Amino acid sequence: MTSSTLPDRGTARSAIRWFVHGIGSLGGVVVVLLLAELSTRTDLLPSRFLPPPTETFATLFELLGGATAWIAIAETLRSWALGLLIAVLAGVLLGLVVGANELAYRATRPIVEFLRPVPSVALIPLVFLLFADNLSGGTVFLAAFASLWPMLVQTTYGIRNVMPTQVDTARSFQIRRMDVALRVVLPSAIPYIATGVRIASTVALILVLTGEIVVGAGGIGQQINEARQGSAVAAMYAYVLLAGILGVILNALFAAVERRMLRWHPSHREASE
Incomplete structure (x- = not known):
């Protein structure tokens, strides 16, 4: 053999x-x-x-045959992608700074621990005040705020868990601090960041749907609300089912990308054995 x-x-x-x-x-x-x-x-x-699941699925297939459902999906995905992108960029950049500097970590930890548990739905009144003329922007704000914290925490922990010997070895070869951060520290923290992105993706989608239902921005959430107000129970559950299917697909895509990108990491090698 x-x-x-x-x-x-x-x-x-x-x-x-x-x-x-x-x-x-x-x-x-x-x-x-x-x-x-x-x-x-x-x-x-x-x-x-x-309604029976068969009726809900039949209504869902009927809705997918028209343009309204696909427009709602596109609007929800747009707000989700913008909110997640803002959270990822801000979370990774702040996490690099906070995780690499002990003083910054100690100074920002109380602030993070105070703001992280704040429910994003509690900011909906603020959204009405700030985004009265752009309700879609309000849902993006809610999604970005809620998904920022898992990104920031995961990146910070990933940076702080880098073995000091790795950094000391790189510096002993007189490698510049920026190169050490980009070539040693950041790659070691990628598994943490990838997990943060997957968690943030789910959180962002939840907040976008919540914002669309409560704030009234266009998307799947708005269609759920309109179906409820019109007593179209089957259509309401069909859109709820559509939101769930969308969440499962997005989570599966991020999990697949994570497994493929991190095949070199010991945890993923052990899981595949």
Whole structure:
């Protein structure tokens, strides 16, 4: 047996494990949907307020056949992407400064610990005041504020967890401080940053949808609110389902990119074995 066959076996084992996990997860979803279908069809749950899943899926497919749903998806994704981009850029830059400097870390830690638990929905009145003429900008602000903190915390911890011997070795070769930060410190913190991006992505989507529902900005959240006000219960749940599917897709995409980019990291190598 040659060593060249080992990667093939590892790939096959990973594929089998992924297939088994996928079947198990899909089976759980099917069971829940069947129970919900039976409960609503037999009036164990009031179908007036909770339509059967088959009706919700049928309504969703009908909505996806028109332009309104796709426009709402595009508007939600635009606000989500802008809010996440702002949070990632600000979180990484601030995290580099705070994590690399002990004085900055101690000075900003009380501020971060105070602001991080503040619910972003508590800022909605401020959004109405600041973004009265641009409600979409208000949802971007909410998403950026909420997703900034996981990015900042993860980047800071990643920078502070870099082994001092790595930095000392780089400096012993008289490498410039900026090059040490970019070539030694930042690559070592990338796994933490990647986790922060994945968490921030979910948080940003939640806040965008919340802002669209409460503030009234265009997007999936606004369609949920309009369906509720019009007593279109099936359409309301269809848009809720659409938001959930969108969240699952985005999380899966970020997880796949993270696994591919961090194949060199020990934690990802061990997980794939």
